[in-house]
Amino acid sequence: MDTAAFLRHIEESFARIFSDGLCLMEYLPEDKWLALKQAGLLLPFLDEQHGGRKADQFEIQEVLRIAGHYGVPVTLRTGIEGALVLQPLQEFGNPAQIAQGLDLIFNGEGGGLAVTEPETSGAAIAREMQSFYEYRDANTVYVNAAKYWQGNSQSDFLLVAAKERKNGKLSKVINLLLVPKQYIRYEALKSEGLRAVRYAVNRIDAEMPAAQVMKLSESDTAGLRAFQNIFIRSRLQLVGMTHGIMEYIVENAEKFVRRDIKFVEYERREILRRYAVSKILYGFTCKHVSPDAPVAHQLMEANIIKTLATEFTYDAAQMLQKLLGAKGFERGHPASNIAIDFRPFTIFEGPNDMLYAEIYDQFTRATAAEKEAGVKLDKSQTLLMRLQSDNRFGTVSLPERALPDDIAAFLSRHTLGGACPLEKVFIGKVVAKLFAFVQAEADDAAAFLLKSIRKDILDCAYC
Structure with missing residues (x-):
């Protein structure tokens, strides 16, 4: 099957296998989970030589997104077995280990x-x-x-x-x-x-x-780097899960929330603005990540995707629960469990605040490519100068996304070596959102990101 036919098949398989409903308050039925896997749910994560699909990051993101329409646990389990089990198993396992693992995954309860x-x-x-x-x-x-x-x-x-x-x-x-x-x-x-x-x-x-x-690896340094790469790739692909959940939130907002109350309509638009940012992050991974290419050089991007995707999706889930009123706390309601199920996403694979500080560090250090080219960063250089010279921003930046004067002034006041540990968190937030801002095709998404950046600048000033 080509990509379009394969993804239609996955959507039809979900609809068929969960046709009698799905309770997210108890463990996913193992027979249904096995049926999804045997229908091909995990094949985009599997190399062709082992019976999987041709390497295609878009297909990986799409199966995670589709699973997200059935709730947080469904897409999470897809991501666990796909990104955290299948991909490392194939990368590091020998033929016997791979054969053993694949048999347990596709004929049993997985791993x-x-x-x-x-x-x-x-x-x-x-x-x-x-x-x-x-x-x-x-x-x-x-x-x-x-x-x-x-x-x-x-x-x-x-x-x-x-x-x-x-x-x-x-x-x-x-x-x-x-x-x-x-x-x-x-x-x-x-x-x-x-x-x-x-x-x-x-x-x-x-x-x-x-x-x-x-x-x-036989090497200490290479072994640790290989282990870390599991999580770099996982964070880059995480947006498939969060984007599907975001769409699930938007669908439930449209289905259950009244739109004739001004504040309710404002909150609904706030959800849609976060959804617009989710589209930006989703598009980045589909375009700039490959399942069969190294990802070590994309650590900053991985941390940006993990933090922003989870932060904005969790915000949207909380808004939806609030707008649902008492229904938002009712066990078994289609949208009642999203916020509590999603909250751990902001914590696992690194709490977001810790990762924002790491984003600052990764932004203010020379990249591997810069080091190879002999580039050394002067710690007295301003953050604005760094932003203008950083190729990670330049390769994704749209020409219409000019930096506003007030934000440029903030970046000019700070040097690469001048932030205390607490300031790193807030400046890391600014850097992360600027990475999304320069890619924003929609003016509404760009305006929302600038508003959020200005709040982070205020927080930095008063921290």
């Missing part, structure tokens, strides 16, 4: 990626990670790990992130292990939302075949 730990949470890829594996002999490893808050945590297997231990010491290298469920103990978590995606504390304390180890 998840286990990274965060109960004691260290978001510091998972730093030195705090304590999960480890240790070779007993050439054919056996002992694995000791505690993980939590990974989706699909009670599925057929987990890709478990762990460090190798030698002579009682943990190395810096992080690798993955394909761990079948027979080695994993589960302690179910009672989450406030996302009940349709099973979460648990997973504990592993067992010997297993050494063939389950997936080496990311």
Whole structure:
């Protein structure tokens, strides 16, 4: 099938498989989830050599978007198995591991990626990670790990992130292990939302075949970079999920919200303005990301997409819930669970405020391409000068998007090395929204982004 026919087939499959309704307050029925996968839901994430589709970022984004029309948990589970399991499995697994994983995914309950730990949470890829594996002999490893808050945590297997231990010491290298469920103990978590995606504390304390180890790299630096790239790609693709959810919010607003009250109409327009920004971010990933090309150089863009897509979608979900009144708090209403289910998106893979500070750091440092060209950034250079020289903005900027004088003046008052840790958060927000602003084709979206940027500038002034 060509792309158009394939995507029609996926839409028809969703409509058929969920024709008798879908309860998002309980775990997604495993038979229906398997039927979706067997209908081809995950094929855009799968390489052609393994029976998947021809590499096409648009198809990946579209299946995530379509799934979003059936609720947050449905698109989240699509993203988990596609971006966090299938893609790393194919990139780092050997033929036997890939065959084992694909069989469990397409003929069983699939798998998840286990990274965060109960004691260290978001510091998972730093030195705090304590999960480890240790070779007993050439054919056996002992694995000791505690993980939590990974989706699909009670599925057929987990890709478990762990460090190798030698002579009682943990190395810096992080690798993955394909761990079948027979080695994993589960302690179910009672989450406030996302009940349709099973979460648990997973504990592993067992010997297993050494063939389950997936080496990311023999080099410490390259291994950590490869591990980080999993999340760079995941963040770039995240907008497929959030855009589908945003469309779901817009649809429910049109369906359930009255439009003859001026303030209600104002709030509805605010939702649509955030939807317009979502379109910009969605378009960027479709145009500038490729599933078969490296993404290490797009860390800043990935963090921008993750923060803005989740922030504006969560804003829209809260507005919709408010406009629904009591219905917005009614269990089982099609739109009542969106806000609570979506809130974790602003936290996982890095809390947004932390990522805004990182965006500032990434913006004020020379890119890999600049370093290769011998470019060195002067820390006394202003943010405005940096914006004008940064190719990441120049390649996406539209000529009609001139920077207003007041925002240019703000950027001129700050140098690359002059922000304190708190100011980095607010300036990072400004940088992120400018990245969307320079791409905005619609004047309404551009005006909304400028308004939001000016608020961030005020927050920076009074922080």
